[in-house]
Amino acid sequence: MPGMTDKAKRPETASSPAIELRGISKSFGPVQANKNISFKVARGTVHGIIGENGAGKSTLMSILYGFYKPDSGEILVNGQPLNVTDSLTAIRAGIGMVFQHFKLVQNFTVLENIILGVEDGKLLRPSLAKARGVLKQLAAEYQLNVDPDETIEELSVGHQQRVEILKALYRQADILILDEPTGVLTPAEADHLFRILEGLKAEGKTIILITHKLREIMEITDNVSVMRRGEMVASVKTSETSPEQLAELMVGRKVLLNVKKSPAKPAQPVLEVRDLQLADDEGVQRLRNVSFDIHAGEIFGIAGVSGNGQTQLLELLGGYPEKGSTITGSIRMNGQELDLTGTRSDAATRRARGIGHIPEDRQSEGLIMDFAAWENSAFGYHHAAQYNSGLFMNNNAIQQDAQEKMERFDIRPRDPHLAARNFSGGNQQKIVVAREIERNPDLLLVGQPTRGVDIGAIEFIHKRIIELRDAGKAILLVSVELDEILALSDRIAVMFDGRIMGERLPSETTTGELGLLMAGVTDTERHDASEGIPPEAKHVQELPDEQAGGAG
Amino acid sequence: MDKMPKWADVILTPLISLILAMAISALVILAIGESPWMALKTMVTGALGSSYGWGFTLYYTTNFIFTGLAVAVAYHASLFNIGGEGQAMIGGLGVALICLALPWPHWGVALPAAMIGAALFGAAWAFIPAILQAKRGSHIVITTIMFNFIAAALLNYMLVNIMRPQGSQDPATARFPAGAHLPQLSEMAAMIGIEWGKNTPVNITFFIALIACVLVWLLIWRTRLGYEIRALGRSEPAALYAGISPVRITVIAMLISGGLAGLMAINNVMGEAERLVLNAVEGAGFIGIAVALMGRNHPFGVLLAALLFGFLYQGGGELALWTTIPRELIVVIQALVILFTGALDNMVRMPLERIFLALRKKGRA
Numbered sequence: 001m002p003g004m005t006d007k008a009k010r011p012e013t014a015s016s017p018a019i020e021l022r023g024i025s026k027s028f029g030p031v032q033a034n035k036n037i038s039f040k041v042a043r044g045t046v047h048g049i050i051g052e053n054g055a056g057k058s059t060l061m062s063i064l065y066g067f068y069k070p071d072s073g074e075i076l077v078n079g080q081p082l083n084v085t086d087s088l089t090a091i092r093a094g095i096g097m098v099f100q101h102f103k104l105v106q107n108f109t110v111l112e113n114i115i116l117g118v119e120d121g122k123l124l125r126p127s128l129a130k131a132r133g134v135l136k137q138l139a140a141e142y143q144l145n146v147d148p149d150e151t152i153e154e155l156s157v158g159h160q161q162r163v164e165i166l167k168a169l170y171r172q173a174d175i176l177i178l179d180e181p182t183g184v185l186t187p188a189e190a191d192h193l194f195r196i197l198e199g200l201k202a203e204g205k206t207i208i209l210i211t212h213k214l215r216e217i218m219e220i221t222d223n224v225s226v227m228r229r230g231e232m233v234a235s236v237k238t239s240e241t242s243p244e245q246l247a248e249l250m251v252g253r254k255v256l257l258n259v260k261k262s263p264a265k266p267a268q269p270v271l272e273v274r275d276l277q278l279a280d281d282e283g284v285q286r287l288r289n290v291s292f293d294i295h296a297g298e299i300f301g302i303a304g305v306s307g308n309g310q311t312q313l314l315e316l317l318g319g320y321p322e323k324g325s326t327i328t329g330s331i332r333m334n335g336q337e338l339d340l341t342g343t344r345s346d347a348a349t350r351r352a353r354g355i356g357h358i359p360e361d362r363q364s365e366g367l368i369m370d371f372a373a374w375e376n377s378a379f380g381y382h383h384a385a386q387y388n389s390g391l392f393m394n395n396n397a398i399q400q401d402a403q404e405k406m407e408r409f410d411i412r413p414r415d416p417h418l419a420a421r422n423f424s425g426g427n428q429q430k431i432v433v434a435r436e437i438e439r440n441p442d443l444l445l446v447g448q449p450t451r452g453v454d455i456g457a458i459e460f461i462h463k464r465i466i467e468l469r470d471a472g473k474a475i476l477l478v479s480v481e482l483d484e485i486l487a488l489s490d491r492i493a494v495m496f497d498g499r500i501m502g503e504r505l506p507s508e509t510t511t512g513e514l515g516l517l518m519a520g521v522t523d524t525e526r527h528d529a530s531e532g533i534p535p536e537a538k539h540v541q542e543l544p545d546e547q548a549g550g551a552g
Numbered sequence: 553m554d555k556m557p558k559w560a561d562v563i564l565t566p567l568i569s570l571i572l573a574m575a576i577s578a579l580v581i582l583a584i585g586e587s588p589w590m591a592l593k594t595m596v597t598g599a600l601g602s603s604y605g606w607g608f609t610l611y612y613t614t615n616f617i618f619t620g621l622a623v624a625v626a627y628h629a630s631l632f633n634i635g636g637e638g639q640a641m642i643g644g645l646g647v648a649l650i651c652l653a654l655p656w657p658h659w660g661v662a663l664p665a666a667m668i669g670a671a672l673f674g675a676a677w678a679f680i681p682a683i684l685q686a687k688r689g690s691h692i693v694i695t696t697i698m699f700n701f702i703a704a705a706l707l708n709y710m711l712v713n714i715m716r717p718q719g720s721q722d723p724a725t726a727r728f729p730a731g732a733h734l735p736q737l738s739e740m741a742a743m744i745g746i747e748w749g750k751n752t753p754v755n756i757t758f759f760i761a762l763i764a765c766v767l768v769w770l771l772i773w774r775t776r777l778g779y780e781i782r783a784l785g786r787s788e789p790a791a792l793y794a795g796i797s798p799v800r801i802t803v804i805a806m807l808i809s810g811g812l813a814g815l816m817a818i819n820n821v822m823g824e825a826e827r828l829v830l831n832a833v834e835g836a837g838f839i840g841i842a843v844a845l846m847g848r849n850h851p852f853g854v855l856l857a858a859l860l861f862g863f864l865y866q867g868g869g870e871l872a873l874w875t876t877i878p879r880e881l882i883v884v885i886q887a888l889v890i891l892f893t894g895a896l897d898n899m900v901r902m903p904l905e906r907i908f909l910a911l912r913k914k915g916r917a
Contacts, residue, residue: 319795
């Protein structure tokens with residue numbers, strides 16, 4: 001393979017770490033993203049970097065990859081100081097990066113994507129032929145199987161990620177950085193990815209894994225560094241630590257990883273969904289015969305890889321299905337039929353019927369990022385009598401109300417006049433959660449409640465959702481995080497390709513079983529699921545918007 | 553955190569842009585062998601040096617306030633209405649039809665009626681592009697600019713074939729009845745014994761324009777409709793999530809915008825010409841875009857920017873009258889102001905933001 005011939009040029013002293021950072025600092029204006037960070041990554045290990053959102057993980061990796069110039073400090077690669085001025089320098093030094101949002105040309109083939117930027121000459125044919133050979137070798141060596149002639153848009157997310165890894169390896173990367181690699185994968189795909197990483201490690205490659213999932217850190221890393229508020233607070237051997245300890249290091253205080261909840265006391269059905277079908281404006285069937293009930297006082301969880309109809313279901317229930325959709329079936333709320341089309345099927349009518357909604361995408365739906373927190377605190381309920389006086393909105397009342405919500409939900413900074421975009425992800429989400437929960441809806445739709453939210457806020461949001469359940473309300477929870485679904489739900493349904501594959505009780509199922517259902521495998525047609533998604537499911541993965549919306 | 557204080561954002565940035573535009577204008581004037589200093593003096597004395605100059609400056613300002621507000625309201629809904637020109641033309645048609653329909657006894661009766669006519673006609677002209685945008689997704693920039701041409705052709709047809717008095721060679725309507733004459737500011741001043749702005753066209757519409765600024769401010773920042781307009785303008789998915797109908801808000805915002813543009817006709821058609829002539833709008837609809845841009849779509853900013861452009865318009869006229877600087881150069885100067893304050897806004901803003909950040913850092917250290 002090409003890496004071998006080149007390796008000799010790189011200075012290698014067995015004792016020197018693959019990567020060493022010394023005193024790296026970086027600030028953006030008044031924000032100090034990285035404070036005096038020093039750490040070492042030993043060669044041939046998997047090193048995890050864990051921290052909450054905004055802790056500075058991505059900034060640090062961007063510095064290593066040459067996207068940002070550090071204000072101070074130095075970078076050593078294989079013991080040699082390296083001035084990483086741009087990503088080309090990083091690539092030459094053997095650093096490869098797999099971004100959270102893939103950087104692939106959708107309508108190019110795998111091969112074309114792989115040689116993009118490293119073509120050997122003016123003509124493509126020789127480069128493509130060479131890449132094909134190298135690819136075959138890599139595929140055999142690391143179980144990195146991808147059809148080199150398939151276009152990217154035809155590939156599942158898991159396969160697209162493999163292309164990213166192949167790209168880095170083709171560029172002779174010895175050190176591979178992966179940024180939140182499992183956010184968009186099914187559990188089976190994630191397992192496969194970990195096997196690939198283990199194979200790479202066995203070959204002597206160094207891997208840096210950035211994640212916020214404690215389970216992954218425990219599963220695959222040799223060492224782990226914890227970041228908090230721009231500082232590296234600890235670097236430890238994974239075998240000598242525990243998830244609880246890591247969580248505490250990340251947040252800076254003790255955290256309850258397991259949600260405490262009493263058994264549900266389901267009462268009368270609040271939401272009854274029957275044979276719901278939805279085809280989008282291109283005629284693609286997004287929901288197929290979806291039927292379920294949600295009772296008062298229970299949390300109904302829907303698991304699934306994003307892009308399998310959950311978004312369409314939430315939007316339809318919330319009163320804003322995509323324009324041009326064809327919808328059939330029925331939805332009953334508290335025994336009353338809801339309009340599926342027409343002017344009385346909009347989100348305002350749904351709210352009037354007692355449906356609250358924490359949307360999947362808080363930044364483009366749940367909040368107006370340029371609006372102040374107080375303006376957002378009434379969003380969707382701005383016609384309510386308490387926020388108005390006659391012709392005008394009662395801005396004082398809204399501000400007062402927002403201030404109180406900020407107290408009750410511990411939203412920081414406690415400034416209702418600050419624009420929503422200036423809050424951290426967790427606090428933005430709390431603005432939405434406070435608004436929706438405090439209306440005390442009979443049914444609360446919850447989409448990805450903790451995506452891009454820090455651990456401290458996750459704990460808080462989970463507690464509030466359970467409190468609402470205990471107050472006798474019905475909750476529909478959609479999440480791609482299986483842990484979250486398992487921790488919160490009283491009943492779990494798995495969606496795949498617009499269908500509900502089955503319902504399970506959390507006490508009577510396993511991650512493995514749910515994972516199979518998420519990949520579209522039912523008991524009757526169980527086959528090798530290690531390849532992730534069976535071919536008939538591929539078109540589901542083609543939704544670029546869903547992929548871009550992956551773990552934020 | 554905001555990058556710089558608000559005063560720097562709304563005052564310093566346009567001011568620096570303006571100074572840059574003036575500097576380049578000065579170079580152009582130097583290049584054709586005239587003195588920029590004299591040119592500036594001529595403009596200032598001509599536009600602001602006498603009550604006569606002020607009378608014209610404020611008359612133009614009134615036009616620009618209406619067209620500027622029209623652009624600003626649509627902009628809050630993220631709609632770029634560049635059809636103010638056509639909407640003002642058609643608004644003029646409404647004014648003329650109403651004023652000529654009855655032998656109005658007193659302007660106090662004629663004015664409300666004409667205002668309704670102006671606003672309705674202007675709004676109607678904005679309605680078609682609005683509904684096309686809302687229902688069919690036809691881009692409002694394309695449709696409104698095309699509607700400017702249709703408005704001009706329609707007006708041409710109406711004036712030449714239908715509304716022209718018999719025997720007249722002039723493509724214009726008959727003179728409005730005396731009862732439709734709006735009080736000029738000079739007349740109002742004379743009533744309280746002050747001689748001000750004799751023979752200038754500024755009239756009572758100026759005050760209506762000021763009231764319009766206040767009303768637009770109330771609409772945008774104090775009403776549920778304004779809240780919904782701003783929400784839709786910032787994020788359509790969020791508007792849908794909140795139960796705000798994009799179709800409804802798009803249409804309403806454009807109706808208000810067109811109505812405001814149409815109201816300009818009260819000033820130029822009813823208040824000044826007292827009959828409808830071809831090309832009565834004289835490009836004020838387009839200047840409204842620059843006014844709204846410079847005024848950052850805030851009614852108070854629109855008022856200040858309208859005043860500036862009123863000054864440039866009147867001062868430019870004086871320049872053409874008293875110096876050998878050609879009329880076209882005045883347009884160049886106005887264009888430079890538009891270019892710097894509107895299009896090149898970020899050229900000034902970004903370095904300024906950097907300076908403020910550096911200052912703040914130093915302050916903390």
